[in-house]
Amino acid sequence: MNAGHTPGYLLKQINEALRSAFPDKTELEMMVLYELNINLNEVASGGNLKRIVHKLIEHCQAYNKLEQLIDGALKQNPNNVQLKAINKEFKITTSLINILIPLERKLIKQMQQAYRACCHYEFRDDRKDEIPDSFYDILKKLNDIPQATDDEKLIVKFVDHLLFNGNIPKSQAEQLKQWLKYNSNNFYKLLVYKQNLNRQPDSRRSKSGKQIVLKQFSFEVVTVNGRGVIINRESQQASYFTEDLGNKVDLEMVSIPAGSFLMGSSKSERGSSDRERPVHQVSIQPFLLGKYQVTQAQWRAVVENLPKVNRDLDPDPSQIKGENRPVEGVNWYDAVEFCDRLSEHMGTEYRLPSEAEWEYACRAGTTTPFHYGETITSRFANYNASDTYAQEARGYYRGETTPVGSFPPNGFGLYDMHGNVLEWCGDPDHGNYKGAPTDGSIWTEFDNYTDSYILRGGSWISNPRYCRSASRDIYNARDHFSRYVGFRVARGVG
Incomplete structure (x- = not known):
C-alpha cells in the first residue's frame, strides 16, 4: 500500500501510538531491528523519544514502510489499544487516499458536499466557516469529530454520500464500493446498497425539446425545538440536474414537486405581520429551483460568456468577495437579465421564482416558522443571531455572507433558504394577500402606491423574525441593491 500521502494528523497519531507501546528506547530499538531489520541509531539518533520516533516515521514513510512499521509494532505488542486503533485507521485512510487523491481537483466540490451531508452539525463551530478546502482537510475534520463506538464511522458516511451523489469515474466508483464493503459496519444500510448505482436516471424534456436528465442526491434534514436543540434527523433524497455555465462552473437545479400549501402566517406566529395575511391556500405546479443562491462564480460565468439581452452587467458587483459566496x-x-441570458442560451425560460413558489419551496412541507422547526440558530443559518426568536441561546453574528451550502438543507434539498442574502422574487410588492393568485403564478398587477418588488428569506444582517418562511421584506425598489441582496433562479419542467 502506498502511504506516501499519509496526512499529518495520522502521522502524529502513529507517533503517539508507538511511544505508548514502546516507552523505553531499548524496546523500540529491538522492535525495529527484529521486524524491519533497521538499526534505529542509524536512522533516528539523538533527541528525546518523541523526536526519535518522528525521525523513524519519516524514514519509513520515505521508503514506503509505514504499514510494515505499524504491523511490526503490533506484532511485538499485540495488546496495545492505541496501536490497534491506529493500525485500523491507517489502513482505512490510506487506502481511501490512494483512490481519491488523483480525483481531488475534479471532485473537490462533490467532496465538500459529501462532507456537509455526513457531518453532524452540532459538532461544528458556528464561529467559523468550516467548509474544508482540500481532501486532507476533510479527512482531518472527520477524524476530529467524536463518535459513538457503535456508530458508522464518519469517513464511511462521507464515502457513501460521495459515491451516491458525486459523478465518480466508473473505475474509481467500483473501488469505492469495494472499500465500503470492506470498511463499513453494515454495508446493507448504506445509500449505495439501497440504490442501484446503474439505474436509469429520470429524464424529461423541456419546452425547447432538450432532454433534462435528473440525477439523485441525498442529504440530511434536521428539525429543532424552541431551544434550538435537534429533535429529529431524517435522510432524504431529491432529484436535480446540472447546467454547464462555462468557466468550469455548473448550475444545479432541484426538482420541486407539485403540491398545495397554506401561504402566510397566523397572528399567533411570533414576529409575523399583517403583510403575511390573510393565510390562503395555494396550488403549485412542479418546477425547478436553484439548489443554492447564485454564486459569484456562476454570476461571472454568465456575464462573461453569454451575450447581453437587455442590459449590461458588472461581472464583479459583490462587496464581500468569494467565488462560492452568493453574488x-x-x-x-x-x-x-441574468435569467434572460440563461434563457437565450439554454433555449428554455429561466426566471425569478414567484413569491408563492419561493415560500412553498422554503417550507418544503413544514408549517412551523422556519423549515428547521420552531426557531433557528447560528449553527443552522447565517443571520444576526445576537438576537433570538424563541428560547434558543444567543448565537454568533458573522457580519458577512458565508459560502453557499454551509448549513443543512430543507426537505426539498435547498440550501440557505433562511439568511445569507435576501432573494429577489418575480412579484411586485403588495401590502397584504387580499386578491393574491392561488395558482402559484407571479402576482403581476402593481399595487397602487409602489413600484417595489418582493425580497424573501432574510440575510446575514437580519434578525431571526425576518428570516421566517412567511416573512416578506418591505419596500424594495427594483433598482435597489446592497451587499445583503441576491437571488436564485427558477424554471418550468415541461
Whole structure:
C-alpha cells in the first residue's frame, strides 16, 4: 500500500501510538531491528523519544514502510489499544487516499458536499466557516469529530454520500464500493446498497425539446425545538440536474414537486405581520429551483460568456468577495437579465421564482416558522443571531455572507433558504394577500402606491423574525441593491 500521502494528523497519531507501546528506547530499538531489520541509531539518533520516533516515521514513510512499521509494532505488542486503533485507521485512510487523491481537483466540490451531508452539525463551530478546502482537510475534520463506538464511522458516511451523489469515474466508483464493503459496519444500510448505482436516471424534456436528465442526491434534514436543540434527523433524497455555465462552473437545479400549501402566517406566529395575511391556500405546479443562491462564480460565468439581452452587467458587483459566496450588490433588473441570458442560451425560460413558489419551496412541507422547526440558530443559518426568536441561546453574528451550502438543507434539498442574502422574487410588492393568485403564478398587477418588488428569506444582517418562511421584506425598489441582496433562479419542467 502506498502511504506516501499519509496526512499529518495520522502521522502524529502513529507517533503517539508507538511511544505508548514502546516507552523505553531499548524496546523500540529491538522492535525495529527484529521486524524491519533497521538499526534505529542509524536512522533516528539523538533527541528525546518523541523526536526519535518522528525521525523513524519519516524514514519509513520515505521508503514506503509505514504499514510494515505499524504491523511490526503490533506484532511485538499485540495488546496495545492505541496501536490497534491506529493500525485500523491507517489502513482505512490510506487506502481511501490512494483512490481519491488523483480525483481531488475534479471532485473537490462533490467532496465538500459529501462532507456537509455526513457531518453532524452540532459538532461544528458556528464561529467559523468550516467548509474544508482540500481532501486532507476533510479527512482531518472527520477524524476530529467524536463518535459513538457503535456508530458508522464518519469517513464511511462521507464515502457513501460521495459515491451516491458525486459523478465518480466508473473505475474509481467500483473501488469505492469495494472499500465500503470492506470498511463499513453494515454495508446493507448504506445509500449505495439501497440504490442501484446503474439505474436509469429520470429524464424529461423541456419546452425547447432538450432532454433534462435528473440525477439523485441525498442529504440530511434536521428539525429543532424552541431551544434550538435537534429533535429529529431524517435522510432524504431529491432529484436535480446540472447546467454547464462555462468557466468550469455548473448550475444545479432541484426538482420541486407539485403540491398545495397554506401561504402566510397566523397572528399567533411570533414576529409575523399583517403583510403575511390573510393565510390562503395555494396550488403549485412542479418546477425547478436553484439548489443554492447564485454564486459569484456562476454570476461571472454568465456575464462573461453569454451575450447581453437587455442590459449590461458588472461581472464583479459583490462587496464581500468569494467565488462560492452568493453574488450580492445586484438589483432586480440585474437578476432578470441574468435569467434572460440563461434563457437565450439554454433555449428554455429561466426566471425569478414567484413569491408563492419561493415560500412553498422554503417550507418544503413544514408549517412551523422556519423549515428547521420552531426557531433557528447560528449553527443552522447565517443571520444576526445576537438576537433570538424563541428560547434558543444567543448565537454568533458573522457580519458577512458565508459560502453557499454551509448549513443543512430543507426537505426539498435547498440550501440557505433562511439568511445569507435576501432573494429577489418575480412579484411586485403588495401590502397584504387580499386578491393574491392561488395558482402559484407571479402576482403581476402593481399595487397602487409602489413600484417595489418582493425580497424573501432574510440575510446575514437580519434578525431571526425576518428570516421566517412567511416573512416578506418591505419596500424594495427594483433598482435597489446592497451587499445583503441576491437571488436564485427558477424554471418550468415541461
